[in-house]
Amino acid sequence: MNDNSLMTNSLVLYLLGLLGFLINRRSFINLLLSIELMLLATTLVFLESSYFFDDLIGLPFGLFIIAIAAAESAIGLGVLVAYYRLRGSITLEQF
Amino acid sequence: MVILSILLLAAALPFSSVFYFSSIVINRVAILVLLLSSLLAFNTLLLEPLGVGVGIYGGVCLVSVISQAFDCFILASGSLLLVLATGILPMKSLYYWSSTREEITHDPLSKLIPLILLLSTLGMSCLVTSSDLVTVYLSIELQSLPLYILACLYRDSEPATSAALKYFLIGALSSCLFLLGSSLLYALSGLTSLEGVYLVSSLGVGYSGFLIPVLFIGLAVLIKLPAAPFHYWAPDVYDGVPTLVTSWLAIMPKIALLAFLLLYQGLSQIGGIVVTEQSVWGFILLGSALLSLVLGALLGVAQYRIKRMVAYSTISHLGFLLLALGLVTPQGLEAYLFYLFQYVVTSSNLFFVLLVYSNQVLETWGDSTVFLEQPKPEKDPSEESYWLEGLSVMRTPTTKPLLISSEYNRISCFHSNPVLALSFAICLFSMAGIPPLIGFFGKLLVLTTALDSGYYFLVFIAILVSVITTGFYLRVIRVLFFDSIHFEISRSTEMILRRAVLSESDPKPLHSMVIATLSLIIILFLAYPYPSLNSLHLIALSFYFW
Numbered sequence: 001m002n003d004n005s006l007m008t009n010s011l012v013l014y015l016l017g018l019l020g021f022l023i024n025r026r027s028f029i030n031l032l033l034s035i036e037l038m039l040l041a042t043t044l045v046f047l048e049s050s051y052f053f054d055d056l057i058g059l060p061f062g063l064f065i066i067a068i069a070a071a072e073s074a075i076g077l078g079v080l081v082a083y084y085r086l087r088g089s090i091t092l093e094q095f
Numbered sequence: 096m097v098i099l100s101i102l103l104l105a106a107a108l109p110f111s112s113v114f115y116f117s118s119i120v121i122n123r124v125a126i127l128v129l130l131l132s133s134l135l136a137f138n139t140l141l142l143e144p145l146g147v148g149v150g151i152y153g154g155v156c157l158v159s160v161i162s163q164a165f166d167c168f169i170l171a172s173g174s175l176l177l178v179l180a181t182g183i184l185p186m187k188s189l190y191y192w193s194s195t196r197e198e199i200t201h202d203p204l205s206k207l208i209p210l211i212l213l214l215s216t217l218g219m220s221c222l223v224t225s226s227d228l229v230t231v232y233l234s235i236e237l238q239s240l241p242l243y244i245l246a247c248l249y250r251d252s253e254p255a256t257s258a259a260l261k262y263f264l265i266g267a268l269s270s271c272l273f274l275l276g277s278s279l280l281y282a283l284s285g286l287t288s289l290e291g292v293y294l295v296s297s298l299g300v301g302y303s304g305f306l307i308p309v310l311f312i313g314l315a316v317l318i319k320l321p322a323a324p325f326h327y328w329a330p331d332v333y334d335g336v337p338t339l340v341t342s343w344l345a346i347m348p349k350i351a352l353l354a355f356l357l358l359y360q361g362l363s364q365i366g367g368i369v370v371t372e373q374s375v376w377g378f379i380l381l382g383s384a385l386l387s388l389v390l391g392a393l394l395g396v397a398q399y400r401i402k403r404m405v406a407y408s409t410i411s412h413l414g415f416l417l418l419a420l421g422l423v424t425p426q427g428l429e430a431y432l433f434y435l436f437q438y439v440v441t442s443s444n445l446f447f448v449l450l451v452y453s454n455q456v457l458e459t460w461g462d463s464t465v466f467l468e469q470p471k472p473e474k475d476p477s478e479e480s481y482w483l484e485g486l487s488v489m490r491t492p493t494t495k496p497l498l499i500s501s502e503y504n505r506i507s508c509f510h511s512n513p514v515l516a517l518s519f520a521i522c523l524f525s526m527a528g529i530p531p532l533i534g535f536f537g538k539l540l541v542l543t544t545a546l547d548s549g550y551y552f553l554v555f556i557a558i559l560v561s562v563i564t565t566g567f568y569l570r571v572i573r574v575l576f577f578d579s580i581h582f583e584i585s586r587s588t589e590m591i592l593r594r595a596v597l598s599e600s601d602p603k604p605l606h607s608m609v610i611a612t613l614s615l616i617i618i619l620f621l622a623y624p625y626p627s628l629n630s631l632h633l634i635a636l637s638f639y640f641w
Binding site for chain 2: 017035042048049050055057060064072076080086087
């Protein structure tokens with residue numbers, strides 16, 4: 001594995017997440033998963049490039065992203081629960 | 096930065112005081128905290144020592160004159176908007192209408208509002224000082240995560256939760272885009288600090304790979320502001336969430352993100368492409384300004400709900416702001432700052448007036464027993480309209496009837512409170528840009544500087560568009576002042592509404608004071624414009640020529 005393929009892998013992951021976000025029309029959980037996928041793909045890019053640069057800045061950035069991704073998905077699930085209680089389903093057909 | 100310690104105090108407050116502090120006390124404390132920190136930011140607004148900027152915390156933050164000025168402004172307007180939250184009872188459902196004022200005041204949820212708002216204000220004030228991608232990302236998230244929670248505050252109302260969901264998804268998408276840009280930038284150059292990017296790009300390495308990540312970051316910010324091609328979420332969200340939250344969402348993040356956009360444009364020079372003619376970023380900015388102007392005005396005409404109309408007018412104002420920002424001249428910056436200032440003053444006044452109106456209605460409904468027999472909240476929420484059949488205009492608690500502009504006459508006609516209606520009209524006129532008011536000078540500055548820079552087409556479009564927007568502001572004014580009252584709804588509701596008109600529950604003294612002050616600022620700006628104009632001029636000059 002050279003660095004290019006690693007980088008390509010994570011960008012492809014990001015692209016998958018983005019496509020999942022844009023194409024998906026039904027389920028909120030899928031949207032949340034796609035967001036997570038995008039965030040983790042960027043984390044991966046940061047980690048790889050900090051490894052290749054022998055640079056320390058990318059690692060804490062990756063850690064921050066992971067922490068914030070957790071907070072974000074927690075809030076998203078919280079909103080989802082409120083939505084579910086009212087509507088009885090989590091499909092997003094009326095958007 | 097001083098706000099951090101004060102914020103900890105505010106965080107400790109609700110825990111220690113669940114028993115005897117009312118939410119109003121906590122809210123007042125938060126207002127004072129924000130005012131004090133705004134004063135501190137104003138105190139450190141020193142032209143000489145700050146100069147081009149002082150890096151703090153190992154260079155991840157950059158304190159310059161303009162960032163301090165924005166800091167001061169954000170904190171001050173935050174405290175202003177917190178005043179809005181003082182009298183607001185968090186109506187979670189119709190159930191709560193039967194509960195007394197005391198119960199609502201001691202509701203634990205309402206104590207959290209100031210705290211959430213403080214957190215998001217902290218994020219904003221960090222955002223304007225940060226100059227490293229790490230801090231920028233963290234502070235953008237810090238300012239938007241509390242806003243997602245805030246948007247979902249009334250969790251028993253369906254439009255509010257679905258709007259919160261939408262807001263969350265768009266916000267998460269834009270932060271993903273931001274992260275993509277910053278990760279690509281890091282992978283290309285090993286840099287996370289904006290100054291580093293500026294240095295590398297000004298060395299003229301000719302590394303055009305910089306362009307794409309830097310543009311991604313800019314686009315992410317444009318999505319978060321609802322600038323035009325990405326604006327579709329804004330009307331839904333602003334309309335769905337309660338008015339208190341709308342006021343915060345529509346004003347505060349906008350100031351911070353616009354300030355960040357300005358600093359980002361200056362610091363990174365967008366990869367050294369701004370200074371040249373025909374720059375991609377300038378093209379994007381001006382194109383977005385054009386689209387915002389046109390779409391905001393044209394779609395705003397078609398709206399009949401007042402908050403959607405406000406959202407579209409916001410988008411149209413954003414077009415003016417982006418136009419001034421895209422000029423990249425000191426005069427353009429000055430016009431930009433002034434437009435931002437007048438926009439914040441005018442629209443916070445607008446939201447104060449709207450909220451006072453909705454309070455009037457809610458209070459008179461709240462103690463009417465006729466209405467409270469009907470609700471059956473355990474029904475499926477989608478069938479809400481049937482138990483409110485008397486009120487065909489009102490579907491859920493958060494969509495109050497007055498939010499539909501043609502329904503204004505029933506509750507808030509000119510005769511029930513002439514002064515309030517008058518200040519509403521002043522505020523709308525100022526947004527439309529009628530000459531003696533402050534909004535006119537904002538538009539004048541932007542348009543003249545754009546003319547000086549030679550953007551004739553854009554100026555032409557902007558003038559046309561401001562005529563169109565005047566049309567929909569005038570429609571509200573017509574409804575407010577001239578339409579006759581006509582009831583076409585059931586008798587019990589009619590009685591309630593008549594009572595709402597007649598009983599004239601006055602706005603809270605604090606609210607009316609703020610409305611009066613802001614209206615006077617809007618009117619009397621003409622009389623003494625020098626302090627604000629001169630200080631903005633100084634700030635703009637210091638940004639460019641220090």
